[in-house]
């Protein structure tokens with residue numbers, strides 16, 4: 001956002017912090033910042049940020065979730081009736097989780113919901129086949145095989161706006177996921193096939209994080225064919241609704257983090 005509004009920095013400096021990371025600081029002249037603040041684009045960005053912040057307050061979320069819960073209760077006579085819709089929704093969420101634009105928090109939330117739904121489907125007796133798939137070793141997907149991790153954090157534009165030092169930081173440190181080894185060891189996944197209301201769904205989930213042992217119906221390692229990446233067309237509010245539906249179906253409270 002800083003770069004969108006301010007463009008290329010006037011100067012930059014790179015130094016090593018007390019934590020040993022290399023940080024690049026981008027400096028903008030105060031005059032440029034003040035000019036940028038007068039532009040319509042800044043006012044719009046600020047208004048958008050404030051609208052988003054308001055929509056994220058606990059009371060606004062609680063109210064929205066309450067409305068969703070009432071809607072689901074009207075639409076389905078009980079959570080089991082919503083299983084087909086939940087499976088279709090998870091298909092989209094799961095695809096989105098693999099997308100580069102999905103944030104880490106969002107991805108972790110989606111995978112928790114996925115695990116919850118798979119447990120629920122097994123409890124409902126809808127599992128048809130279960131097998132294992134071992135993925136090959138590959139380049140670390142966090143650092144792209146470089147062994148170092150690089151990110152940017154943008155200073156937030158605040159209403160009062162202290163713009164003497166808006167800057168972008170870049171860290172370049174040993175990758176936490178592969179510890180600099182550049183490789184990611186292959187993992188073992190459950191390949192679980194379900195039949196839900198005449199539809200077949202095949203999900204892939206890490207065996208060591210699944211939280212229960214699934215008896216295998218097929219001892220030979222499976223090939224997994226569901227890893228294709230398709231572009232998605234789903235709005236932000238639709239994603240939130242699908243997540244709320246999943247929480248409702250698996251018996252969690254609708255507000256994330258409070259498990260029933």
Ligand SMILES: [Zn+2]
Nearest residue numbers: 140143175178
């Ligand atoms: Zn790495």
